[in-house]
Amino acid sequence: MKKIRILVLGLLAASGWGAVASEKTPEASHGIEYPSGWQNWSTIAVSHRTDNNTLRVILGNEIAVKAARSGKVNPWPEGSILGKVVWKDTELENWKTAIAPGDFVHAEFMFKDSNKYSKTYGWGWARWVGLEQEPFKNGAQVCTSCHTPVKERDWVFTDPAPFPALN
Amino acid sequence: MKKIRILVLGLLAASGWGAVASEKTPEASHGIEYPSGWQNWSTIAVSHRTDNNTLRVILGNEIAVKAARSGKVNPWPEGSILGKVVWKDTELENWKTAIAPGDFVHAEFMFKDSNKYSKTYGWGWARWVGLEQEPFKNGAQVCTSCHTPVKERDWVFTDPAPFPALN
Numbered sequence: 001m002k003k004i005r006i007l008v009l010g011l012l013a014a015s016g017w018g019a020v021a022s023e024k025t026p027e028a029s030h031g032i033e034y035p036s037g038w039q040n041w042s043t044i045a046v047s048h049r050t051d052n053n054t055l056r057v058i059l060g061n062e063i064a065v066k067a068a069r070s071g072k073v074n075p076w077p078e079g080s081i082l083g084k085v086v087w088k089d090t091e092l093e094n095w096k097t098a099i100a101p102g103d104f105v106h107a108e109f110m111f112k113d114s115n116k117y118s119k120t121y122g123w124g125w126a127r128w129v130g131l132e133q134e135p136f137k138n139g140a141q142v143c144t145s146c147h148t149p150v151k152e153r154d155w156v157f158t159d160p161a162p163f164p165a166l167n
Numbered sequence: 168m169k170k171i172r173i174l175v176l177g178l179l180a181a182s183g184w185g186a187v188a189s190e191k192t193p194e195a196s197h198g199i200e201y202p203s204g205w206q207n208w209s210t211i212a213v214s215h216r217t218d219n220n221t222l223r224v225i226l227g228n229e230i231a232v233k234a235a236r237s238g239k240v241n242p243w244p245e246g247s248i249l250g251k252v253v254w255k256d257t258e259l260e261n262w263k264t265a266i267a268p269g270d271f272v273h274a275e276f277m278f279k280d281s282n283k284y285s286k287t288y289g290w291g292w293a294r295w296v297g298l299e300q301e302p303f304k305n306g307a308q309v310c311t312s313c314h315t316p317v318k319e320r321d322w323v324f325t326d327p328a329p330f331p332a333l334n
Contacts, residue, residue, distance in 0.1 A: 024334045039330050040209040040232070043252075046224050048215040051264035057213050057224060065207070085210075087328055094317050094324055097218035101328035133331045150261050157261055161254055161268035163206050164300045167191045 029126035029135035035061070035109055038083045044068045045161040048099060053089040055101050058082065058158045064112075068160035075122070075154045080112040082156065104131050108143070110156070120144060121155050196293035196302035202228070202276055205250045211235045212328040215266060220256040222268050225249065225325045231279075235327035242289070242321045247279040249323065271298050275310070277323070287311060288322050 026034045041059035045068075048055050060068060064080035067073050076082070090102030111117065111124035125143035127136035136142075147155045193201045208226035212235075215222050227235060231247035234240050243249070257269030278284065278291035292310035294303035303309075314322045 026334065034334075036334060039236070039333055042207040043210060043224050043226065045268055046213045046222050046254075047259065047268075048222065048266040049262075049264060050266065055213050055215065057210050059210065069206070085330075087213075092214065092324060092326070094320070095216075097216060098324070099215040099217065100326060101212055101214075104329040104331070107331070128331075131329060131331050133334075153261070157259060157265070159259070159267060162271040162298060163252075164271070164274070164295075164298050166206055167193065167201075167203060167300075 026128050026133040027135045029128060029137060030124070030140050032109075032111060032124045032126040034128065034133070034135075035081055035083070035111075038081075038107065038109070041065070041083060043161070044082070045158050047158075048089075054105060055087050055089060055099060057085050059085065069163055071160070073154065073156065073160060076112050076156065078112055078114060080110075082110045082158070084108050084158075106130065106136070107133070108136075110143075121151065123155055193295050193300040194302045196295060196304060197291070197307050199276075199278060199291045199293040201295065201300070201302075202248055202250070202278075205248075205274065205276070208232070208250060210328070211249070212325050214325070215256075221272060222254050222256060222266060224252050226252065236330055238327070240321070240323065240327060243279050243323065245279055245281060247277075249277045249325070251275050251325075273297065273303070274300070275303075277310075288318065290322055 025036060038059060041061060042065045043057060044060045044065060045058040061081040063077055064082055067077050067080060085107045086105040087101035088103045088105060089099050092098040092100040106127055106129040108127035112122060114122040117124045120140045125140040129136055150157050192203060205226060208228060209232045210224060211227045211232060212225040228248040230244055231249055234244050234247060252274045253272040254268035255270045255272060256266050259265040259267040273294055273296040275294035279289060281289040284291045287307045292307040296303055317324050
C-alpha cells in the first residue's frame with residue numbers, strides 16, 4: 001500500500017500536478033510563507049470595530065490557542081501564530097439588529113519567533129488581501145506602528161475570549 | 168506497545184479515573200448529549216447583536232463547515248452541528264472603538280438529523296449555560312419560536328462568512 005502511494009505521488013510530481021497545486025499557494029508577505037490551513041484554526045476571540053465598520057475573528061494555531069485558553073499570553077509562547085480575519089459589516093437579513101460579515105477584506109498574521117524576528121519585536125508580521133489572498137508587501141512597519149500602543153502586552157491587542165473548559 | 172496502552176487504560180478504568188473524567192461532561196440538554204470538543208471547531212461566521220449587546224462566533228463540526236464553505240446550506244447536510252457561542256459586549260482596553268467579548272453567556276447548538284428530530288423541524292436544539300455549562304432544559308420550543316422567521320432557510324439565521332479557498 002505504501003509503495004502504491006509513493007508511486008502515485010511520483011507520477012503526480014512527474015506530470016507537473018504537484019507544481020500546479022503549489023502554484024496556487026499565495027506568495028510570501030514580507031518574506032513570510034503563507035500559513036496554509038488557517039481557515040480551519042480554532043477561535044481565540046471576535047471583535048467589531050465600530051470606527052471602520054468591520055467584524056473580525058481572531059484565530060490561532062494550536063500553540064496559540066492552547067496559550068489563549070490557559071491565559072499564558074504575555075509573552076505568547078514561541079511558535080504561536082495569531083490570525084485576524086476581517087470582513088466589512090453588513091446586517092443580517094432576518095435579524096436587522098445583528099451585524100454580520102459582508103465582503104471579505106483580508107487575513108493578517110503575527111508569527112512569534114523571538115530570534116528570527118528580533119528586529120520586529122519578536123513577531124513576524126504578514127497580511128494577505130482579498131479572497132485571492134494577494135500578499136501585502138508594504139512593510140512590517142505598517143503593522144507595528146499601529147500595534148505600538150500594546151507593546152507592553154507582547155504587541156497584541158486581543159484579550160482571549162473566555163471559553164468553558166474542554167470536557 | 169498496543170498491549171501497554173490497553174493495560175494502562177484498564178488500570179485507569181479500574182482506578183475510577185475514567186469515571187471521574189466522564190462525570191465532568193455536562194448533562195444532556197433536551198435529551199441531547201454534550202458535543203465535546205466544540206471549543207476547537209472551525210468558524211462559520213461571527214455576529215454582533217446590537218439589540219442585546221452580545222458578540223457571537225458561529226462554529227460548526229466538520230460536516231457543517233464543509234457545507235458552509237461550499238455554500239450548500241439549504242438544507243444543511245445530515246449530521247451538521249452548528250454552535251453559537253455568546254459573550255456579553257465589552258470594549259477593548261487599548262482600542263476603545265472595538266467591541267470585544269466580555270463575560271461568557273452560553274453555547275447553543277443545532278443538530279441536523281431529519282429522522283431523529285422530525286418533530287422539531289429536522290434539528291435537535293440544545294444549549295449549555297455559563298462557563299459551568301449547565302444544561303438548558305426549558306424546551307426546544309424556546310429555540311424554535313425565535314427561529315421561526317428563518318424556517319424557509321432550514322431554520323438557520325447565519326449566512327456563512329466568505330473565506331478564501333484552502334490552499
